[in-house]
Amino acid sequence: MDVHEELVAPARWRARCAELAAAGADMLDFLAGVDEPGSGQVEVVVHLVDVQRRSRHLLRTRVDRSAPELDSLVGELPGAAWHEREAHEMLGVRFLGNPDLRPLLTTGEMGHPLRRTTPLPARVGVPWPGAFDPSDRPPDAGGTGARVPARPRSRPGPPGVPPEWPAADPAVGSGRAALPAPAPERGRT
Amino acid sequence: MSAHARIALSAEACTSCMICVRECPTWCITLDAHQEVVGDPGARRPRTTNVLDSFTIDWGLCMYCGICVEVCPFDALHWRPDAVSATGRADGLRHGIAQLAD
Numbered sequence: 501m502d503v504h505e506e507l508v509a510p511a512r513w514r515a516r517c518a519e520l521a522a523a524g525a526d527m528l529d530f531l532a533g534v535d536e537p538g539s540g541q542v543e544v545v546v547h548l549v550d551v552q553r554r555s556r557h558l559l560r561t562r563v564d565r566s567a568p569e570l571d572s573l574v575g576e577l578p579g580a581a582w583h584e585r586e587a588h589e590m591l592g593v594r595f596l597g598n599p600d601l602r603p604l605l606t607t608g609e610m611g612h613p614l615r616r617t618t619p620l621p622a623r624v625g626v627p628w629p630g631a632f633d634p635s636d637r638p639p640d641a642g643g644t645g646a647r648v649p650a651r652p653r654s655r656p657g658p659p660g661v662p663p664e665w666p667a668a669d670p671a672v673g674s675g676r677a678a679l680p681a682p683a684p685e686r687g688r689t
Numbered sequence: 690m691s692a693h694a695r696i697a698l699s700a701e702a703c704t705s706c707m708i709c710v711r712e713c714p715t716w717c718i719t720l721d722a723h724q725e726v727v728g729d730p731g732a733r734r735p736r737t738t739n740v741l742d743s744f745t746i747d748w749g750l751c752m753y754c755g756i757c758v759e760v761c762p763f764d765a766l767h768w769r770p771d772a773v774s775a776t777g778r779a780d781g782l783r784h785g786i787a788q789l790a791d
Contacts, residue, residue: 626716629710629718629719629720630707630710632710632719633707634707634722658711
């Protein structure tokens with residue numbers, strides 16, 4: 501199927517979607533958003549399908565990240581209500597005219613989970629296992645008293661976790677940290 | 690192609706290099722190790738080797754992506770075809786060296 505991509509100004513968002521829907525692309529596949537902290541914007545994407553002509557339309561717009569607002573598509577495409585509700589919860593985009601933007605999953609205290617700056621409890625609440633380095637331990641010198649001098653090295657961080665997120669606190673977050681540790685295996689192998 | 694049902698560890702091939710632990714997207718692998726001096730104890734710079742103490746995969750977190758198998762430089766991790774068995778406790782999904790051996 502042909503894909504027609506276009507970027508529209510937020511003011512044209514609803515009108516352009518209404519045009520496409522009236523022209524036959526009236527099947528809403530999805531509406532989603534992408535947080536872009538680098539540009540200070542949130543990109544909102546809607547995918548409309550014209551089933552008769554077998555063509556697809558990817559319509560994008562960009563709204564200011566600090567106060568993202570966009571006209572709701574509920575009037576033209578009632579199925580957009582759920583997707584807008586999700587985008588509002590996950591990215592904080594307010595859809596003006598959507599009558600029901602209640603959160604679907606979150607209770608509100610963690611912010612918008614798909615904002616890249618929102619710390620995820622599952623990452624903040626658990627220490628990264630990769631921080632451990634066997635050479636941090638004083639070596640067992642086998643009775644010779646020999647010590648290996650510690651070498652300074654750059655410490656890697658967990659991939660995908662922004663460095664500005666708070667450090668792991670075992671008291672916070674998921675129940676994973678509370679799981680009992682497995683039995684020590686030293687000497688078993 | 691063999692079945693990708695679970696991941697097994699050859700503990701004798703593992704050098705505790707931590708690459709699998711650091712690459713795992715779900716943080717499901719933990720390992721503990723210490724260093725031991727090997728070779729001539731009178732050498733000016735003692736040579737050390739890592740000794741693996743424990744290696745745990747939490748199958749409740751693992752998404753079976755196989756990145757750890759791919760990145761292991763010593764082929765200490767590999768796929769095996771039998772599935773992880775069910776358990777009545779969450780920590781029953783945390784398998785150590787003995788259960789990960791094949």
